[in-house]
Amino acid sequence: MSKKKKIVTSTGAEVRQKPLGLRIWNNRGYYVMFLPVLIFVIIMHYWPMLGIRYSFYHYKPVGARTWAGLEHFQTMFGTAAFWTSFKNTLELSIMKLIITTFTSVIVSVFLNEMGNLTAKKALQTIIYLPHFMSWAVVASIFLLILSPSYTGMVNGMLRDWGVIGPQDGINFLASKVWWRPIFYLINIWKETGWGTIIFLATLSGINPELYEAADIDGATRMQKIRYVTMPALGNTIITVLILNLAKVMNMFESVFVLYTDSVYEVSDVVSTYIYRQTFATAMPDYGYSTAVGLFKSLVGCVLVLVCNWASKKVRGRGIV
């Protein structure tokens, strides 16, 4: 790999490199130490990659595996439910990303302006909290709060205020109109706080002289936010968007725990579609679900490479 025979040590002195065999022998301890990692990576990540070939087979729990060619891909591209899930994946993840990034920026700016350090620390403690809750827990919390039944807080208050009649109940998570807004709100609730960390780090790195200069120019607080704080965040915002854009195809658990069959149209994503085609079907064809999975992985892969390229343009280095 390296054609150079010379390497530079940490002290800057150039030394002649020893022969490869000797270097390998000298580092044998490290190879041994890496072995467990290697084994796990191969089993957990590379072995499954071999399974991609199933997308070209008919492969059911019972019976022999037979060649299917591109049949599964034809079925997939001809299935409306698949396209719905694909479209939903892109819409849900990208909207979610934009919205939570936006709220994170706003909250970090407020946090940054807070002079009272104790209050700042306290708020940080609070807003990081939901990040550590599982999606199962978050879904359960909101399922209970949004429940249309008598014990649902939101519907109960709407009834008290006369917004809806005493027998009405908005079944938020089973309504095609409400499901997405609620999904975004829950995401905001869960991830905004955690998202502020990276912006706060950027903000703490702003040269204080910029603010002093602005003070001398007689800038108001708002003007300082507008002209000093926000531009400094610009780069970080783009970085965060790029980093996360690479992950948009991965959406599964957050949708899985919140959707019901009434709202598949607006909520079904590719991973949940694969799940149902495999585990909620009496005799699934693994070939088909693998084919859908392969398509998903390829799109994800392309997105990563695009983001990597974009990242290099914007900040001079890649994301992987």
Next chain:
Amino acid sequence: MKKKVLSLLLASAMVASLAACGGGDGGASTTPAGDNTGGSSAAAGTESTGGDTESTYQLSELHLVVDGTITATVDNGQAALIEQLNAALSERAGYDVTVTIDQYDHSGYTDAVGRLMVSGDLPDAMIMPASMFKQYSTTGILWDMADAYDNAEFQSRITLPAVNERLKDAQGHLYGFTPAYGNGCVTYVKKAWLDAVGVDINTVTDYASYIDMLTKFAQGDPDGDGKNGNTYGVIAAGFANMGEAPYINYMPEFWQGAYPAILQDENGVWYDGVQTDATKEALLRLKEAYENKLIDPDTENAGTKDAREKWFSNNQTGSSGVFTYWAGTWYQTLTDNLVKNEVDPELVQLPPIKEIVDTWGGYLNREAPVWVIFDDGDGDDARENEVFDLLCDAMLDGDKVQTLWTYGAEDVHWSTKAESFTTNPGTDNAKDYDYPEGTFHLKQSPNDPNSVWKKNYIDNALVIAPLTNGFSDASELALTGNAFFNEHCVDAPLSPSSETLTAETGNITDAVKKMIVDVVKGEVDVDTAMETYKSTVGATVDTILAELNAPAE
């Protein structure tokens, strides 16, 4: 440089993964269902030498997967049940047998079974609801138990042979076994609510009077909290219970003669019950009632347990007056729960309304859930025969084992020892029980001393071969309930079974659910919804119908 390495790796991995068809995991191409069944139980068993009959095969472990219909759960005396089953079955078999019961969450059963099948980690036998059973009976993983059934010991005592005969397919294969007939749902109405709104149950005879009753429940003040209109008429687990056939049995008054699935007409020809005017009309009835708040909106997503809990909840505001649920012991169980929640516990059973009688003839008696035995595919039936003997044959032995499956564990769920106890002591509903030595009786529930144990798995009133030891103890309400149901029931339509249906059931069910919800909630008009249904799965349904109606070979 980095880029090169990366793209090289990427390319090579892709090539390797796509091209390595021949190599690698050879095991995956064989039938996973087959090679794992045996492993779960027969590992320690003596190897059968082929030609010998069942008696030589020793099944050390009997691994069962069950749903919530085994009421002796891990928190309700299951350990004792298993211990006594082990003893009784070991005695029967002449060697040590260990029973393992994996009990899945009842509401998620279909989902979990789907995953279990994919995992290939199959038990020896499991419970399957009828429609699920029909899906798997075409797959070849279920064992044909026709011979074993015909030669079973219990044949001499069987009083309802038709129940299992009905499960046989056209070629005479029997892939599932049920020890009892199906049972069905009847409509229960809260007596106190009827009195509060001044409705006489005897006047509720047809759909119009039924709706009238629901309207009074919804708009009046049946719960007596002084406010009108904070209650509903009826609640159910789903507008249609698409998880288990007969799909309409939680809302029979609205569905009437309609049936949102494939069924046979009087000439035995299969047709799609969804694409009928009857279904359209039923959806419009549901829609109207939903709009008028007669149906609790929770119905859309409620599981059976949700619906039940809400119906007998301590806080009757937001509850409903009508609930269509299982007949017999559930009459007692619903009453017990109302008592526990300090709600007026008196319930009346509504005879089927005129529209139901005119179409079906009565409440639907569902196809019974069955036990299926998995075929390990080794061409030798010794193991499967032994499973049948220890599970199905023993289950109806008329004596020890049947008592365990019917009532549960001795001295935990039932006893013949002298005993006296009081349920709900110190309340208005306190009830004393006193039994002399030697009298068979049910004890207090292990996890709830305020209710008396009812049954374990088999309902003694529905069993196809009665107990010979004379053990019988059912509450008056359960007996009344069973009698009432028997008087008013007809057999539910048979579920179809075809290969395409097995593969596509999930998609078809999704499409039906979507149509129902869209129409009932008023999001789409009924004709558009029907068109959407046809364009989504219409072609698939046609294929299935063609398969079903193809002349038998």
Next chain:
Amino acid sequence: MAKTEAASRKQKVSVFSVVNYIVFIIIALIILIPIWKVLIDSLNKVGVYQFQLWPSQFTIEGYLTIIQTTALFRPFLNSVLTTLLGTLLGLVLSTLGGYVLIQFEMPGRDILAYFLLFTMIFSGGMIPEYLVMKQLHLTNSLWILVVKHGMNVYNLVLMRNFFEGVPASLYEAAKIDGCSPMGIFFKIVLPLSKAALASIGLMFAVTVWNDYSTVQIYITDPNQVNFQYKLRNMVMNGDTPTTAYHVSQTTLFNAGIISAILPFMILYPFLQKYFVTGVNIGAVKE
């Protein structure tokens, strides 16, 4: 003139502060109200929709029911067990891997690094992964929760970044003293990385404890499921495993939710800096 200007600016500043405090309080309430509602409802004998500051009929029966109900308590213990083992395995693999990846003189280090990083870009997908685990007999077993999360490339890279911060002179001094790679690892690297171990260990623990979808995909055996799975099924399907509770079903649901977050809520105030450090090195230093 100048004085009034200064005064008005001071006025503006304090107005801004007031606004800022109000915003602070609103944000805090948005986060806390749902959690408080669940906490209070879990201690209330009856289910109510109103937001209460204190339960109207105080009871701890909801929690007692969870402890006494085998079908709920066993999943809880499974969660504890898998979290401990998963964290341990995760730390072992990520420290070993991270340590080897900073051996710049080791031939093939780059290849190994890319071998790991490639898995972050491309994966076999849900079904092939499932089929492999099936062949390894890891389906229907809680071990899947341990091994599935043990190998986490992202955490491994974080660990490597931590190790890079350890002054190289320390390693070299140890090497001169004749320490083997293992020796250096145990005597120098690990003791100097306690903060990293705590932080990344917490990340592993949170991941394993919170995992729901792995169970939903791989496990059906009711004895092997974890608490998140049980909780979600209970709340979503209303499938409470017992009828003998002395509290409303809502109380039991809420108590379940609180039990699922309790372990980390107890640790969180004390270990907050470790919770946050991980993301800082990940996001900022990387």
